Amino acid sequence: MNILFVICGEGFGHASRSTKLARHLQKRGHKIVIAAYDKSLEFVKKQIDCKIYETCREVTLEGDGGYFDLKKTISSSAGIPKALAKSFFSVRKIIQDENIDLVVADTMFAAGAAAKSLKKPVVFITNQNYFSSLAHPDAIYWKEFGKIISGYHSRVPDVVLVPDFPEPDALCGYNFRIADKDKDKFKFIGPILDPSIYNETPSKEIVFTSFGGEPYKMPLYQMLKEIADESEDMIINVYSPAEHLPEESEHFRIIGYKENLYPEMAKAKAAIIHGGLTTLHEALFFGKPVLLIIDPYHPEQGNNGRKVQDMNCGVMLAGNAVTKESMEEALRKCLSMQPKDMQGLYKEYCGLERATEIIEGFGKQVLSES
Numbered sequence: 001m002n003i004l005f006v007i008c009g010e011g012f013g014h015a016s017r018s019t020k021l022a023r024h025l026q027k028r029g030h031k032i033v034i035a036a037y038d039k040s041l042e043f044v045k046k047q048i049d050c051k052i053y054e055t056c057r058e059v060t061l062e063g064d065g066g067y068f069d070l071k072k073t074i075s076s077s078a079g080i081p082k083a084l085a086k087s088f089f090s091v092r093k094i095i096q097d098e099n100i101d102l103v104v105a106d107t108m109f110a111a112g113a114a115a116k117s118l119k120k121p122v123v124f125i126t127n128q129n130y131f132s133s134l135a136h137p138d139a140i141y142w143k144e145f146g147k148i149i150s151g152y153h154s155r156v157p158d159v160v161l162v163p164d165f166p167e168p169d170a171l172c173g174y175n176f177r178i179a180d181k182d183k184d185k186f187k188f189i190g191p192i193l194d195p196s197i198y199n200e201t202p203s204k205e206i207v208f209t210s211f212g213g214e215p216y217k218m219p220l221y222q223m224l225k226e227i228a229d230e231s232e233d234m235i236i237n238v239y240s241p242a243e244h245l246p247e248e249s250e251h252f253r254i255i256g257y258k259e260n261l262y263p264e265m266a267k268a269k270a271a272i273i274h275g276g277l278t279t280l281h282e283a284l285f286f287g288k289p290v291l292l293i294i295d296p297y298h299p300e301q302g303n304n305g306r307k308v309q310d311m312n313c314g315v316m317l318a319g320n321a322v323t324k325e326s327m328e329e330a331l332r333k334c335l336s337m338q339p340k341d342m343q344g345l346y347k348e349y350c351g352l353e354r355a356t357e358i359i360e361g362f363g364k365q366v367l368s369e370s
Helices: 013-027 038-047 070-097 109-117 140-155 195-199 215-229 262-266 277-285 301-310 324-335 343-348 351-369
Strands: 002-007 031-036 051-054 102-106 122-125 159-162 186-188 206-210 236-238 252-254 268-273 290-294 314-318
Touching: 002 013, 002 070, 013 031, 013 038, 013 102, 013 122, 013 277, 013 351, 031 038, 031 070, 038 051, 070 109, 102 109, 102 351, 109 122, 122 351, 159 351, 195 262, 206 215, 206 262, 215 236, 215 252, 215 324, 262 268, 262 277, 268 277, 268 324, 277 290, 277 301, 290 301, 290 324, 301 314, 314 324
Parallel strands: 002 031, 002 102, 031 051, 102 122, 122 159, 159 186, 206 236, 206 268, 236 252, 268 290, 290 314
Antiparallel strands: none
């Protein structure tokens, strides 16, 4: 089967999970073609050997000092209709040129519509159809946006894959409001993790730290350095290539970028991360409690953080209200936690295998109709 992946480039989470799934399908004999842009495009080129196209951005997410900024995002998205049209025709041409049988759209909406227009099966990957932030949990604009997205999910894809466990263990559970008529379309397949994660042996040596390099986070790294330097039992490793990080010390180490973070996460006592779904799943696979440094204006992270706290897997702090004292208190609390053993869930809900079963099921249907 010829499969086209069209991947959102806002951050690395989409590219990370989609390339893992693409590699897995490629090993099973399927021809893979990928279309991506910006960060995802550069990431994909390093992760898989296949034909790769540069496609068009559909939505532009903007920030202010590193925080998500809705007004700037709306302003930058004034050209959304034009961007969606460009994406639609770009993907449509790739489908025709490459004789594509099925399209996997990771949060790329026009791509799904392009496939639908050519009567190709559409598998849509997402971890959200409901939006709210810690700062504005009841904002009407997020609710209306969620209705638009839900309408798309209801009409366009043949199936919607959610790379998370089903409730009550869905870390993104607060980011969904699924209508009864659509419940059969949404498949909670489990996390999409690379099989190499099973090769690691967990230990408790360091505090794993990777929560971004936005400007507002630089003082937070300085707080962590001070906490580490004053501690006798804590080594904090920072996995970030960001500029302007504090200088290294005996207990505060700048590791920088590493392509494979599984061995680093495996040896952590706890993980300080920003609340994205992929990294959360990796931390909890190894049984690591998490301290989430959340952008309070981001429409996803806060809901993930709420669920993590409900599951007693970690602690959440709003990034705009952190002090050294609150950071140390939260980190100490996190280090004392023991998340529940979720290995049974990870084995039962292997996202790679479940997604492959669904995609290959569509492939059999395509072949039977041809």
